[in-house]
Structure formats: C-alpha cells, structure tokens
Amino acid sequence: MTSNWEHTLLGPVAALGERVFTILPNVLAMIILLLVGLGVAWGMGHLTERLLRVIGLDRLCDRIGIAAAMLRGGIKSDPSYIIGRITYWLIVIFATTASLGALDVAPINQAAHSLLSYIPHLVTAAVIGIIGYLVSNFVSQAVLIAAVNAGLPPARWIAAGTRWGIQLLTVAMALEQLGIAQHIVVVGFGITWGGLVLAAALALGLGGKDLAKDFLERRLAGHSRSPINEDLRHL
Amino acid sequence: MNNSSIPLTPETEELLGAVRSADILVGIPSFNNAGTIGHVVRAVGAGLAKYFHGHRAVLVNADGGSTDDTPAIVAHTMVDLEPLFISDRQSTLHRIVTPYHGIPGKGSAFRTIFEVARRLKVKACAVVDSDVRSITPEWMELLLHPIIKEGYDYVAPYYRRHKYDGTITNSIAYPLTRALYGQEVRQPIGGDFGFTGELAQHYLEKHVWESDVARFGIDIWMTTEAITSGAKVCQSFLGAKIHDPKDPAADLSSMLRQVVGALFALMEAHASSWMSVTDSRKVPLFGFQYEVGVEPVNVNVERMVDLFHLGLTDLRDIWARILSEDALDQLSRLREVPIRDFRIPDSLWAKIIYDAALAHHRSVLPQEHLLKALTPLYLGKTASFVLDSQGLTTAEAEHLIEALCRTFEKQKEYLVTRWPQSHDAREVIGAAHARPERSQP
Numbered sequence: 001m002t003s004n005w006e007h008t009l010l011g012p013v014a015a016l017g018e019r020v021f022t023i024l025p026n027v028l029a030m031i032i033l034l035l036v037g038l039g040v041a042w043g044m045g046h047l048t049e050r051l052l053r054v055i056g057l058d059r060l061c062d063r064i065g066i067a068a069a070m071l072r073g074g075i076k077s078d079p080s081y082i083i084g085r086i087t088y089w090l091i092v093i094f095a096t097t098a099s100l101g102a103l104d105v106a107p108i109n110q111a112a113h114s115l116l117s118y119i120p121h122l123v124t125a126a127v128i129g130i131i132g133y134l135v136s137n138f139v140s141q142a143v144l145i146a147a148v149n150a151g152l153p154p155a156r157w158i159a160a161g162t163r164w165g166i167q168l169l170t171v172a173m174a175l176e177q178l179g180i181a182q183h184i185v186v187v188g189f190g191i192t193w194g195g196l197v198l199a200a201a202l203a204l205g206l207g208g209k210d211l212a213k214d215f216l217e218r219r220l221a222g223h224s225r226s227p228i229n230e231d232l233r234h235l
Numbered sequence: 236m237n238n239s240s241i242p243l244t245p246e247t248e249e250l251l252g253a254v255r256s257a258d259i260l261v262g263i264p265s266f267n268n269a270g271t272i273g274h275v276v277r278a279v280g281a282g283l284a285k286y287f288h289g290h291r292a293v294l295v296n297a298d299g300g301s302t303d304d305t306p307a308i309v310a311h312t313m314v315d316l317e318p319l320f321i322s323d324r325q326s327t328l329h330r331i332v333t334p335y336h337g338i339p340g341k342g343s344a345f346r347t348i349f350e351v352a353r354r355l356k357v358k359a360c361a362v363v364d365s366d367v368r369s370i371t372p373e374w375m376e377l378l379l380h381p382i383i384k385e386g387y388d389y390v391a392p393y394y395r396r397h398k399y400d401g402t403i404t405n406s407i408a409y410p411l412t413r414a415l416y417g418q419e420v421r422q423p424i425g426g427d428f429g430f431t432g433e434l435a436q437h438y439l440e441k442h443v444w445e446s447d448v449a450r451f452g453i454d455i456w457m458t459t460e461a462i463t464s465g466a467k468v469c470q471s472f473l474g475a476k477i478h479d480p481k482d483p484a485a486d487l488s489s490m491l492r493q494v495v496g497a498l499f500a501l502m503e504a505h506a507s508s509w510m511s512v513t514d515s516r517k518v519p520l521f522g523f524q525y526e527v528g529v530e531p532v533n534v535n536v537e538r539m540v541d542l543f544h545l546g547l548t549d550l551r552d553i554w555a556r557i558l559s560e561d562a563l564d565q566l567s568r569l570r571e572v573p574i575r576d577f578r579i580p581d582s583l584w585a586k587i588i589y590d591a592a593l594a595h596h597r598s599v600l601p602q603e604h605l606l607k608a609l610t611p612l613y614l615g616k617t618a619s620f621v622l623d624s625q626g627l628t629t630a631e632a633e634h635l636i637e638a639l640c641r642t643f644e645k646q647k648e649y650l651v652t653r654w655p656q657s658h659d660a661r662e663v664i665g666a667a668h669a670r671p672e673r674s675q676p
Contacts, residue, residue, distance in 0.1 A: 063598050142603070144553075148546050232402065233401060
C-alpha cells in the first residue's frame, strides 16, 4: 500500500526531476552562450566603432554628404557609432539564436535555423541599400554640378531624377535579396522605369527637339561650341 | 629621388643615340595643331640660328596622337634663313618627333620633353605652345638668354593680352600665386617657359604625373615648383599672345578644375613655403616692352550672370559646405541686383578662393565636386570684372588686377589662421612678422 502511494506520488516528481536534470546542462549551455555572446557583441561593437573612427569613416561620410543626409533624417549619431551598434545587434541575434539551439528543442531549432539562414540575405540587402544610397548621393551631386555648369535650368530636377532612379533600383535589388514579393518588385520596377524612359523621350521629343537637334548636330558634325562664349579665353 | 627613366619609342631612342648631347632643347607639345605648328617650328628654328648659333640645339615635338599632319609638319618644315639676314646656316637643328605616354594632356607631353632633356644633358630648355600664332624668333632669345647668360633658372613669359584674355590667370592663378609665394610672376600659367636642364631633372623626379599636372595643371605646377625650389626666377616680355582656343574638347569646368586643383594641391605640398610669406616682390623683367594691338574679345555678361544665379539657386547647399557663412550671405544678396550693378568685390572673391582652398584642405567634399562647383562663382567674378573694366584700356584694366592681388595679400592671414590643424597658426604668423621685410629689387 505504502509502495503504491510512493509510486503514485513520487513517481511524477522523480520523472520531473529526471527531466530537469536532463535539460539543465542545455539551459546552462544556453545561458553561457548568451552571456559570452553578449560580451563578444559588446567588445566587437566597440572595436568596430573605434576602428572606423581611426580610419576616418565619419570624415568620409561628411565629405560625400551622408552625414548631412542623416541629419536631415533626424539621425544625430555618427556613422561609426551606428555601424558599431549594428555589429553589436547582429552578434546578439546570432548569439541568441545559437543559445536557443543549445536547448535542443525541435521547433526552436527549426526557427533558429530559418533565422540564421536568412541573416546572409539580410546583410546582403543592407549592404546593397547602403552602397545604393551612397552612389545615388554621389552621382546626383555630380549631375547637379554638371547640369548647372552646362546652364540647364532644370538642374535640380535632373539631379533629383538621377537620385531617385538609383534609389529605386537599389530598393528593387534589396527586396529581391530579401525574397519579398519578387515578381511584384521586378514588374513594378519595369513599369516605373519604362514609364520614366517613355516620359523622358516624349518630353525631349515634344518640348526639347531643338535642344536634341542642336546636341546631335554638335556631336555628329563635330562642332564644339562653348556653352558660355566662344571668344573668352580662360587660360 | 626617382632615377627610373620614362619609356621612349625605339625610334626616339635611336635618334637620341645619334644626337648624344645638346646645349639647348626646345620642346613643343602638340595635338592636332597642323594649322599653327609649322609657324612655331619656323620661328624656333630661326630664333635658334639667329641667337644661338654655335650651340647644339634640339627641337622636340611630343605629340598626343594627332590625326592630322602635325608630326609630319614638324619633321619637314623648312626654315628659310636668307630673308632673315641670318648668316650662320651651318648649325643643324636636330628634330625629334615622338609620341608621349601616360594620361593624354600637355603635362604628359612635357614629361617626355624633360626626359629627352635629361638624356641629352642639355643646359637650357624652352617650351612653347604649338597653337601660338604670335611667336617670333625673338622668343627664343627672350626665353633662353636669361638662362644661358644671366644665370637665371626659370623664365616665365610676360605678354600683352586683351583684358578679357586669360581670365583664370587674372582672377585666380596670378593673385593666389603672388599672395602665397610672394613673387609677382604675372603669367604663371602662360605656357611658354625657359628653364635650366637641372630644373627639368627636378621636375622629372616628382611623382605628379597621374594628377592634374599631367593635363592643364602643368603650367602652374612648373612655376610654383620653380619658386618653391629656390630657383632664380625672371620674366621675359614676349609681346602679344595670340593663340587658338585651348583644347576645344575641354570645357570650362574641366579646365578650371585642372588649374585650381593643381593650385590647391601645390598649397598642400608647399604649406611650409607659403605660410610665412607676408608680402610680394617684383620679379625681374627682360625684353623691350611695347604696346601691341590685341584681338577683340566678345563677352556675354548676361549669360555669365545667369549661370551664377543658377548656381546660387541650385548649388547653394554645396556652396554652404565650401564657403563661410559671411561669404554665402554676401553672394545671396546679389540675387536681386540688376545686371548693370552686379559686382563681386575683390575682398569677397579673395575670401571665396581662400574658403575653397580650406575646404579642399579639409576634404569637405569629393575633390572633383568641390572644384567644379566653383565654375558659376568664377563666371560671376569674370562678369563682375568685365562690368568693372568696361571702357577701360588693357593697361587701365591691369590696375584692377593689381588691386585684386593686393586684396589677396591683405587677406592672406584669413587663410593662414584657418589652415593649420595640428599646431597653432599664430606661431607661424608671429614668426613671419618678426622677419625683416624683403627688399624690393
């Protein structure tokens, strides 16, 4: 009778204790991985920030207009600080995923695996986004200066068109990397770009045919005409 | 020191082997100059025969791949000395016609000419533009005599030019060079120079041939290097300078970028040379000066002012990163001014150029963008000069340029105090003021 009672009452407790003892090393491993990961993330984040400051990333961003654009967008932190923080959070995500994997629970493992396999796409999309943004700023500034020097009154519009064109292309490429509505992005981009080209062709054909004629004549006939004055010799 | 030689074609090597050595070298860079180079070759040949008979002379044409007959014209142009009363017809003028390597441009052509000068161990060199219509045999004497007989190392040209000819020289190159290095070289980017063989060797040893120096920056670079290397500099009066427009393919903003880019790069390289200079001194001028008739120059002021206004509207954000707040405010006030009253005062212009030099020094923008964004400002200043000098003779307009130069000198402290980052500029200025003033020649 006593034995039955013992079996009935203490059996589940023993089983639970056995389970706890089985999972405890995994939990400990998870905690250790998480703590180490947080430490590495903190260290790498600071190291990255320091390194970028030393190589003069902030100065470079200032030169190519990123700092000004960030300020306009309400971001007051330095690019070095932001990249340091991004590094920190990427390592934290990685460490958290790895530590959850240490629990060895099938659904969590599957989710962690999916998350990990998505990270390269996320990083690639972020790199595409950053490079696209930098290139769009640089090129639109160059186009603006060239258009002003050529005496084209819609210089600002031409530069803005260049910026948005490049940024549109960047977004399309980044979304494709992320696997978000791939077909819609490609079709949407094709329609938008095709529309822009058609609009530009119509605008030039209808409104600027003299300009186009003059340009082609100069190009094909080899006539070079100073946009300012033929007689003024600057050197 | 760079002792590696510049590659030359086998034909050129063969010619150099045949000539072996020379006393004088005259270099002519060219690119599609068939219309004018024959005259230049005749003038050089006659000048050398008339003034330097008995000297071994070589004419070097460094060509950038002309598709017209330029090299053939150089090789075959005959110089008839009889009508020029030149008795010495024995001296041979060796001619070397060679292509040059490197970035296409005048500077790369000069590099090949310097290399030939080094190989032939010449004592004196002269370079003349291939598009000059007003060159005479006397130019050879004026460019080479100070080197051979007077002990000078570098001869800069001094021309009579139309008041609106050479506007980059008048508004930027001359005032800035004079204020920085303290020598009044009136045509620092003239294009026709004389110099010693040693100076040619000095030029070759510099690693600048992948920069703007390889293009239109070569002239200001040669003059500045000569001054800062301690060379003895003088000027020679060459009369009128009548030439074809510069490289027709080059647009204004590219020319401006190359010249101003070279000027600013030289400021970086020679900061220790110019920081302590507080005044300027006259540079000896050789030659008999006379007045000449110059070709009229048509100027479209309205177009230039329009371009300035376009820049003021569309490039304002970029200018705000280059210019000081005060300079930008002053420029903004010009927006409402009617064309007849449009003026960019000398003090504002000096500040703009100094601000641009400082912005270049601090790398606040990509170099190309910074330099090209100056084009509307330069056109504004040119329009302002044209309006100021309306009705003035060229000699009277020269007074305006002199006033601009003095303003650049007066405001130089603005540049010096903002330039250094690692040490206190006041020490530099203090040391400069403590120095005795240089005597005027």
